[in-house]
Amino acid sequence: MEIKKGIAVSPGIAIAKPLIIDSEDYRIPRRSILASAKVAEVKKVRDAFRKAAEELERIDSDDKIAENEIKDIFAVHLRFLKDKSLLKKVTDLICDELLTAEYAVSTTLRDIANHFASMPDRYISERATDIYDIEKRLLRHLLGRKREDVEHINHEVVVVAHELGPTQTAGFDKKFIKGFATDAGGRTSHTAIVARSLGIPAVVGLKDVTENIDSTATVIIDGNRGMVVISPDEPTLKQYQQLAVEFERLERELDTIRDLDAVTRDGVAVELLGNIEFPHEAEIVLDKGGHGIGLYRTEFLYLYSETEPNEDDHYKAYCEVIRTLGDKPVVIRTMDLGADKFTQSRRFTREPNPFLGLRSIRFCLQNLVMFKTQLRAILRAAVHGNVRVMFPLITSLHELRQAKMIVRDVMEDLEEDSIEYRADVPVGIMIETPSAALTASILAGECDFFSIGTNDLIQYTLAVDRGNERVSTLYSGADPAVISLLRSVIHDANKARIGTTICGEMASEPEFIMLLLGLGYRTFSLAPPMIPEIKKVIRSVAIESCNNLARKVLLMNSEREVINYLRNAAIKVLPEVF
Numbered sequence: 001m002e003i004k005k006g007i008a009v010s011p012g013i014a015i016a017k018p019l020i021i022d023s024e025d026y027r028i029p030r031r032s033i034l035a036s037a038k039v040a041e042v043k044k045v046r047d048a049f050r051k052a053a054e055e056l057e058r059i060d061s062d063d064k065i066a067e068n069e070i071k072d073i074f075a076v077h078l079r080f081l082k083d084k085s086l087l088k089k090v091t092d093l094i095c096d097e098l099l100t101a102e103y104a105v106s107t108t109l110r111d112i113a114n115h116f117a118s119m120p121d122r123y124i125s126e127r128a129t130d131i132y133d134i135e136k137r138l139l140r141h142l143l144g145r146k147r148e149d150v151e152h153i154n155h156e157v158v159v160v161a162h163e164l165g166p167t168q169t170a171g172f173d174k175k176f177i178k179g180f181a182t183d184a185g186g187r188t189s190h191t192a193i194v195a196r197s198l199g200i201p202a203v204v205g206l207k208d209v210t211e212n213i214d215s216t217a218t219v220i221i222d223g224n225r226g227m228v229v230i231s232p233d234e235p236t237l238k239q240y241q242q243l244a245v246e247f248e249r250l251e252r253e254l255d256t257i258r259d260l261d262a263v264t265r266d267g268v269a270v271e272l273l274g275n276i277e278f279p280h281e282a283e284i285v286l287d288k289g290g291h292g293i294g295l296y297r298t299e300f301l302y303l304y305s306e307t308e309p310n311e312d313d314h315y316k317a318y319c320e321v322i323r324t325l326g327d328k329p330v331v332i333r334t335m336d337l338g339a340d341k342f343t344q345s346r347r348f349t350r351e352p353n354p355f356l357g358l359r360s361i362r363f364c365l366q367n368l369v370m371f372k373t374q375l376r377a378i379l380r381a382a383v384h385g386n387v388r389v390m391f392p393l394i395t396s397l398h399e400l401r402q403a404k405m406i407v408r409d410v411m412e413d414l415e416e417d418s419i420e421y422r423a424d425v426p427v428g429i430m431i432e433t434p435s436a437a438l439t440a441s442i443l444a445g446e447c448d449f450f451s452i453g454t455n456d457l458i459q460y461t462l463a464v465d466r467g468n469e470r471v472s473t474l475y476s477g478a479d480p481a482v483i484s485l486l487r488s489v490i491h492d493a494n495k496a497r498i499g500t501t502i503c504g505e506m507a508s509e510p511e512f513i514m515l516l517l518g519l520g521y522r523t524f525s526l527a528p529p530m531i532p533e534i535k536k537v538i539r540s541v542a543i544e545s546c547n548n549l550a551r552k553v554l555l556m557n558s559e560r561e562v563i564n565y566l567r568n569a570a571i572k573v574l575p576e577v578f
């Protein structure tokens with residue numbers, strides 16, 4: 001039995017055999033072979049080297065490749081593939097250590113690449129990329145059709161992968177994929193957010209779970225405590241089977257408060273909205289007792305399809321959500337592309353610092369055709385319901401004014417084309433950067449509402465990549481810097497008399513609810529499956545004690561002190577949720 005500790009991102013317990021997703025971009029898990037399989041494994045490697053070399057020679061002789069520089073690169077790759085000592089290194093690893101062909105190839109080439117990368121000479125260090133390229137080519141030949149395919153799975157599994165993209169996760173069939181575990185990722189990475197929305201138990205940030213896992217082992221994913229148990233012993237397995245039953249019972253119990261108000265013990269009403277990525281989730285929000293959609297992440301329209309959506313695709317998606325919600329609010333966030341979410345055409349354009357790069361509203365303002373197409377669809381759909389438009393990642397008043405100017409342009413275009421649209425649609429912004437939080441009083445004068453994206457706000461305030469497991473312990477909403485910004489934003493918003501929602505993951509973490517209420521927040525938007533639990537927390541507390549708690553927290557100096565205090569307070573109020 002082996003227990004691995006990671007980051008709990010989506011609650012629940014899943015027990016099944018693993019489906020290990022090997023990715024050519026990431027480390028291949030270390031797996032052993034029987035001594036009797038040695039010869040076959042060595043033959044596989046020789047074949048892969050031969051086929052890769054033949055492939056390169058074929059491409060190289062193609063008349064279309066006239067550039068000498070490209071021919072030179074191919075020549076270097078070919079030399080590597082025909083290098084007898086390289087082949088020997090790989091086959092020795094298979095024979096001496098009884099490892100799979102793919103692992104032997106991957107680890108040998110990565111060692112060479114790392115060696116190159118560490119050279120001070122830039123020309124030599126950059127050759128590491130060539131080695132990775134050769135590794136990928138060989139792995140493609142070795143793994144070929146054998147690579148396990150999530151889409152065609154037809155029995156219950158838990159997925160184990162180095163990293164999963166949000167789109168890949170969104171395509172999971174819940175009937176068969178009972179949970180997942182990844183080496184990479186953080187609590188607020190978009191993959192984690194999708195897992196929560198789907199209600200699939202998940203643990204991320206496990207660092208090396210893919211390396212030692214055996215495909216025949218039983219795997220337990222504990223999405224409540226952030227643990228993965230590989231090959232559990234009998235008592236552990238029994239204990240987890242019991243926990244899974246109890247978890248389901250708690251879920252059913254929470255569903256019974258669906259139709260009760262989200263109101264504190266002393267009668268203060270709170271609005272609970274849902275975050276969605278796809279139109280069909282609107283139904284789930286209502287089902288879980290949500291009062292509307294507080295964040296519709298429309299970029300998933302791009303992420304999920306092979307082609308870029310047109311105005312009609314946007315319009316249809318928005319109308320579907322609006323139809324489901326009736327006159328309840330629907331906050332449509334304009335595309336938040338870039339960083340870890342790419343369009344079809346930009347998928348392969350990598351930036352050195354994507355979270356600080358051309359993302360969100362910046363991307364839209366530089367791609368006006370795309371932006372205007374979406375805005376046209378939103379303004380047209382807004383005629384049918386209680387729609388609001390929201391811009392992500394605003395960092396300055398100038399940016400807000402630019403975005404609003406585009407909205408006005410689009411309205412004029414629609415006017416000229418005699419197309420019906422809603423002219424008085426409320427326009428709000430996400431507060432996701434320290435610059436926006438610190439200038440909230442200025443921004444509030446020129447928009448209709450705020451929504452605080454704590455996932456990004458924490459990332460940018462603390463300079464911690466929200467998806468990087470290596471710094472995940474530094475990522476925390478309990479940091480005094482974050483709390484201070486949250487306090488000043490609600491103060492500025494109240495003064496300007498505009499509404500403010502919290503739509504980041506902090507709103508779905510029970511230990512933060514008392515603090516957020518005490519700071520003055522009254523509207524939360526969260527992953528639909530979390531709504532009942534948060535409603536239960538709200539119904540168990542009194543505003544007076546939340547205010548006292550917030551006052552005390554604002555005097556604390558360290559994240560540790562704050563989080564311990566918040567956890568203890570929450571456990572006292574609601575022991576069964578923790």
Ligand code: PEP
Pocket residue numbers: 193295297336432452453454455456457503504505
């Ligand atoms: C946030 O940043 O908190 C947010 C809600 O937006 P996203 O998670 O989509 O970046």
Ligand code: MG
Pocket residue numbers: 392432453455456
């Ligand atoms: Mg964000």
